[in-house]
Every structure is written in structure tokens, then in C-alpha cells.
Amino acid sequence: MSRPCPCTSxxxxxxxxxxxxxxxxxxxxxxxxxxxxxxxxxxxxxxxxIATRPEAKRAEENREELAQYCKSVSCVGLKIVSKEKGGKADDTGVVTFHASLQANGRRSLHIETSTFARENGKWVYVDGLVKG
Ligand SMILES: [Zn+2]
Structure with missing residues (x-):
């Protein structure tokens, strides 16, 4: 028995x-x-x-803050709006998504365009432009 994946696939x-x-x-x-x-x-x-950030950015990540954030929000839904490259043969990729979040009983929509790159053959999350 396996539960449905939280990424809403x-x-x-x-x-x-x-x-x-x-x-x-x-x-x-x-x-x-x-x-x-x-x-x-x-x-x-x-x-x-943390492991999916570029090596150079891992030190910036605050483990406590991340853990706190994960606890404070419920990730309700995810919709991929658009994507450029990011395929098996690419080294860079851009994905725009809508994430439905809930915190303290309030729903919010997080709209972000994220940039990804391959580092040592593996995809990492470089940065994101948050629009809402
Ligand atoms: Zn999944």
C-alpha cells in the first residue's frame, strides 16, 4: 500500500x-x-x-527555518503552468507553477517561475521569481 504522492501527480x-x-x-x-x-x-x-540546491548555495539554507516553514504550511495543490527546456538532454530548465498552500487556516496561491540547472549531472534548483 502506498499513499498518493503529495505532488498531486x-x-x-x-x-x-x-x-x-x-x-x-x-x-x-x-x-x-x-x-x-x-x-x-x-x-x-x-x-x-538542501541537497537539491546548487553546491554553492547550500550553506545559505537554514535547516531550522526550512523545517519550521514545512510545518507551518500545508501544500494543498500543484499546477505546472509552463516549462521551457528542462528535458533529459538539457542542462537548464525553467518551470512556472502555481502552488496552493494553506497556513493558519488561510489558503494562498504561490506563483513562481523557477530556474533549474544540471550540476554534476543532477538537476538542482537555482532560484525562483515569485509573482504572488
Ligand atoms: Zn510526486
């Missing part, structure tokens, strides 16, 4: 973002990395959130 977690979080597989596309980071927020997988 409708796939079981063990056949979606689970293997990425467990380090058994690496996302092949920028979109898959984006989805797996969303579900990592949903599940409080702070190590994964």
Missing part, C-alpha cells in the same frame, strides 16, 4: 517522488525535480530541499 508516492527523496533515483527532468521539491516541502524533507 495521482501516482503512488513510492512510484513518484519517494525514490528521489530516498536517494534511490534522481529526477530526469526539471519538472520532476520541481515536483519532488514540492512534495519534500509537504513532507518536511529538509535534507532533500
Amino acid at each position: 495521482k501516482k503512488p508516492y513510492d512510484h513518484c517522488c519517494g525514490p528521489f527523496h530516498a536517494g534511490k533515483a534522481a529526477p530526469e527532468t526539471a519538472e520532476l525535480l520541481m515536483r519532488s521539491r514540492f512534495s519534500a516541502y509537504a513532507l518536511g524533507k529538509v535534507d532533500y530541499l
